[in-house]
Structures are given as structure tokens and as C-alpha cells.
Amino acid sequence: xxxxxxxxxxxxxxxxxxxxxxxxxxxxxxxxxxxxxxxxxxxxxxxxxxxxxxxxxxxxxxxxxxxxxxxxxxxxxxxxxxxxxxxxxxxxxxxxxxxxxxxxxxxxxxxxxxxxxxxxxxxxxxxxxxxxxxxxxxxxxxxxxxxxxxxxxxxxxxxxxxxxxxxxxxxxxxxxxxxxx
Amino acid sequence: xxxxxxxxxxxxxxxxxxxxxxxxxxxxxxxxxxxxxxxxxxxxxxxxxxxxxxxxxxxxxxxxxxxxxxxxxxxxxxxxxxxxxxxxxxxxxxxxxxxxxxxxxxxxxxxxxxxxxxxxxxxxxxxxxxxxxxxxxxxxxxxxxxxxxxxxxxxxxxxxxxxxxxxxxxxxxxxxxxxxxxxxxxxxxxxxxxxxxxxxxxxxxxxxxxxxx
Numbered sequence: 001x002x003x004x005x006x007x008x009x010x011x012x013x014x015x016x017x018x019x020x021x022x023x024x025x026x027x028x029x030x031x032x033x034x035x036x037x038x039x040x041x042x043x044x045x046x047x048x049x050x051x052x053x054x055x056x057x058x059x060x061x062x063x064x065x066x067x068x069x070x071x072x073x074x075x076x077x078x079x080x081x082x083x084x085x086x087x088x089x090x091x092x093x094x095x096x097x098x099x100x101x102x103x104x105x106x107x108x109x110x111x112x113x114x115x116x117x118x119x120x121x122x123x124x125x126x127x128x129x130x131x132x133x134x135x136x137x138x139x140x141x142x143x144x145x146x147x148x149x150x151x152x153x154x155x156x157x158x159x160x161x162x163x164x165x166x167x168x169x170x171x172x173x174x175x176x177x178x179x180x181x
Numbered sequence: 182x183x184x185x186x187x188x189x190x191x192x193x194x195x196x197x198x199x200x201x202x203x204x205x206x207x208x209x210x211x212x213x214x215x216x217x218x219x220x221x222x223x224x225x226x227x228x229x230x231x232x233x234x235x236x237x238x239x240x241x242x243x244x245x246x247x248x249x250x251x252x253x254x255x256x257x258x259x260x261x262x263x264x265x266x267x268x269x270x271x272x273x274x275x276x277x278x279x280x281x282x283x284x285x286x287x288x289x290x291x292x293x294x295x296x297x298x299x300x301x302x303x304x305x306x307x308x309x310x311x312x313x314x315x316x317x318x319x320x321x322x323x324x325x326x327x328x329x330x331x332x333x334x335x336x337x338x339x340x341x342x343x344x345x346x347x348x349x350x351x352x353x354x355x356x357x358x359x360x361x362x363x364x365x366x367x368x369x370x371x372x373x374x375x376x377x378x379x380x381x382x383x384x385x386x387x388x389x390x391x392x393x394x
Contacts, residue, residue: 015196024192031184054187059394061191063334065198066264079266083336087393123182123190141194148195166194174394 009073016064027057030077037081048088051121051177056084058174062167087178126176134169137162203260203333210329211352214322218356221318226360240364243286248358248373250279252351259326259348262341263333276347280374287370305368307361314360315376319346319353323380327391335392342388343381350377 008026015023034053042049059080067076127135133155140151141162152159199205222228235241254276261267291299305311326345335341354373363369 015192016198018195018197020192020194020196023196024188027188027192028185031188050184054182054184057184057187057191061196063265063394064196065200065202066334068264068267071264071266075266076264077266079336080334083265121182123186138190142190143193145193170191 005072005074012064012067012073013069016067027061030060031057033077034081037078038085041085045092052084052088054121055088055174055177056081058170058177059084062171062174091178121177126173129176130169130172133157134165134172137165138169138173141166203263203329206329206332207256207259207326210325211322214325214349215352215356217321217325218318218353221321222356222360226314226357228359229362231362232359235364238364240366243366244358244364244369244373245355247279247283247369248351248355251276251374251377252348252355254279255344255348255351258344259330259341262335262337262344263330265334265336280370283366283370287367290366299367302365303367303371305363305365305372307363308368308372311357311361311363311368311372312376312379315350315354315357315373316379317353318356319349319377319380322352323349323384327384327387331392331394334394335388338388338392339385340388341392342384342386344384345388346379346381346384347377349384350380353377353380 008029011022011026011029015026031053034056035049038049038052038056039046042052060077063080067073127138130138136155137151137157140146140154141148146154148159148162151157151162155162157165229235254272257275258269258272261269261272291302294302323346326349327342330341330345354377357376358373363372
């Protein structure tokens with residue numbers, strides 16, 4: 001438990017200092033904990049688990065600058081995961097008030113448990129909803145793995161504009177996933 | 182979408198960040214808010230005309246110190262509530278201490294005063310203007326503070342909104358104290374805090390909607 005905390009914290013801090021592989025390991029390992037956390041609390045909504053894992057992951061990424069190195073990592077991650085969980089439940093409660101729940105019989109066939117859970121959202125379709133000036137920098141730097149400088153050259157934007165566009169794009173993506181628009 | 186694809190997406194490229202986002206955002210927000218509130222105060226109210234003499238009176242500085250300590254305590258609360266997983270711990274006591282001290286001072290002033298004077302000490306001559314004016318001056322600061330907070334990561338939205346409101350109210354009161362001619366401790370104890378509670382209530386009400394992320 002303490003060892004996990006120490007290792008994850010180390011990985012995040014290295015990631016925040018610009019070490020991408022450490023950051024990758026941090027996020028990968030975090031998924032396992034997030035999934036377990038949400039599964040335990042969403043026993044009646046199993047289809048939501050993977051969506052929520054991804055939403056929390058994106059939130060953690062977008063809010064990574066709020067992590068204070070002096071603070072226990074567990075407390076920080078837990079607060080974000082809980083916030084996203086409560087947000088989902090509140091959204092669903094409002095949704096269920098406005099919509100009649102499905103009949104029990106229909107419900108029986110509509111929920112299937114496939115082993116490899118995949119979130120129901122399609123990343124490509126979500127990215128398509130972003131404006132070009134955010135979408136292209138994300139595609140170049142994040143999917144094609146180009147550097148910020150190369151992306152800047154390709155898009156004719158300045159390097160700092162590319163960074164800002166990626167940042168804003170990921171925030172917009174988080175809002176789309178949450179279903180704000 | 183597979184979660185591992187999302188991890189790849191997020192981890193590709195440089196994940197390094199600004200190390201002091203809270204200082205930068207709140208510095209900007211409070212700077213802009215204070216500038217707007219000061220312009221409002223100068224334009225609509227003006228500084229008190231006896232300011233040059235008032236700065237030699239201890240009570241003027243007691244008032245400033247009172248409001249400034251409330252602003253500091255609220256800022257501590259705001260900073261903690263802007264980060265996921267941070268607790269308030271002893272911060273509420275930092276806020277309550279100057280309030281109690283001012284109440285004790287006010288009580289001793291009232292006890293010393295002859296009974297017919299007491300109501301006048303409490304109400305001053307401007308009590309009915311004090312609340313709305315402090316609230317008005319705090320509005321630009323509240324807007325800026327909520328903006329700064331939303332970009333960080335508040336998770337207890339109502340409480341965070343209330344703290345942002347208290348901070349704006351305290352800074353608004355600080356600006357207002359350059360205009361306000363009242364110098365009696367009972368007046369300050371009653372009306373300044375009440376004025377700050379208006380933006381705090383607005384912040385608490387708007388927090389859940391405006392601070393979501």
C-alpha cells in the first residue's frame with residue numbers, strides 16, 4: 001500500500017518533470033486502481049465503469065498541475081476519482097428523473113458483460129468535434145508523436161500556441177466526454 | 182475507445198507543467214479584481230476626505246489589519262480548496278480568531294459607552310450603505326477568483342465557492358475601508374463581516390455551477 005503510493009508518486013513527479021515513459025507507467029498503473037475503485041462503487045452500473053475510468057484519467061491529466069509534491073498522492077487521486085463519481089451519479093439522477101427507466105425485460109437483454117471492457121465512446125469521433133486549431137495539434141503531437149516544434153512548423157502556429165491548443169483541446173475533450181455540449 | 186489508447190494519447194509528448202499555477206492564477210485574478218474594485222470605489226464613492234488625518238489614528242489601522250487578516254485567512258482556505266484532496270485543517274480558526282478579537286473589542290467599547298450612545302456606535306451613520314457597497318466592490322474580485330479557481334481543481338464546489346466569496350468580500354472591504362468614514366469597533370464588527378457574507382453566499386450558490394470541471 002505504502003510502496004504503491006511511493007512508487008506512483010515517484011512516477012508522477014518524474015512525469016511532471018518531462019519524463020514521458022514514467023508518466024505513461026503512472027497512468028497505466030493508475031487505471032488498475034481507478035477501475036477497481038469504480039467497479040466497487042458502481043455494481044449496478046457496470047457499463048459506466050470504463051467510461052468513468054477514462055473520464056477520471058483525462059481529469060487527472062488535465063489537472064496534473066494541481067498536484068502538490070508534498071501531498072500524499074492517494075489523497076489527490078482519490079479526491080478526483082470521487083469527484084468524478086459523484087458528478088456521474090448526480091448527472092444520472094437528473095437523467096433518470098427526466099427519462100422513464102427501461103422495462104426490466106428489455107434491460108435484461110440490453111446489458112451484456114464482455115470481458116474486455118471498452119468504453120462506448122469513440123476517440124476519433126470525439127476528436128472530430130474539436131475545432132481544427134485544437135484537433136490538429138492534438139493529432140500531430142499526441143497520435144503521430146511529432147514534437148511541438150515539428151507541429152508548429154506543420155500547422156504554421158507558434159510553439160507556445162501549439163502547447164496552449166493541446167491543453168485547451170484536452171480540456172474540451174474532457175467536457176465532451178462529460179457530455180456538456 | 183480502449184483505455185490503453187487514451188493512456189498513450191495522454192502520455193505522448195511532454196507532460197511537464199507550470200509549477201506554480203495557483204500563485205500565477207490568483208495573482209492575476211486578485212490583481213485584476215483589486216484594480217477593478219479600486220476604480221469602482223474611486224469613480225462612484227471617492228476616498229474619505231479626511232484620509233490624510235485618519236491614517237494617524239490607530240483605529241484606522243486596526244480596521245485595515247482586521248480586514249487584511251480576514252483576507253489572508255480566506256486566501257489560505259481558497260488555496261487549499263483549489264487542490265483536490267487538501268483539507269482545511271486549522272484554517273477556519275485563522276479566520277475566526279480576528280472575528281472574535283474584533284467582537285471582544287466591540288463589546289468593551291459598548292460596555293464603556295453610556296447606554297444612550299450604544300446604538301449610535303453600532304449603526305454609525307452609514308450602516309445601511311455599508312453592506313451593499315462592500316458587496317458591490319467585491320463582485321469583480323469574485324468573478325476573477327472564481328475564474329482562477331475553476332482552472333485549478335476544486336472538488337467541494339459549494340465550500341470552495343463560499344471561500345472564494347469570503348476572499349472577495351474581505352478584499353472588497355479592504356478597498357471600501359479607504360472610503361468608509363466609520364471608525365467604531367462595534368460598527369466594524371457587525372457590518373464589515375456581514376458585508377463579506379453576501380459575496381460568500383453568492384459564491385456558495387454559484388459554486389456548483391461555475392466551478393465544475
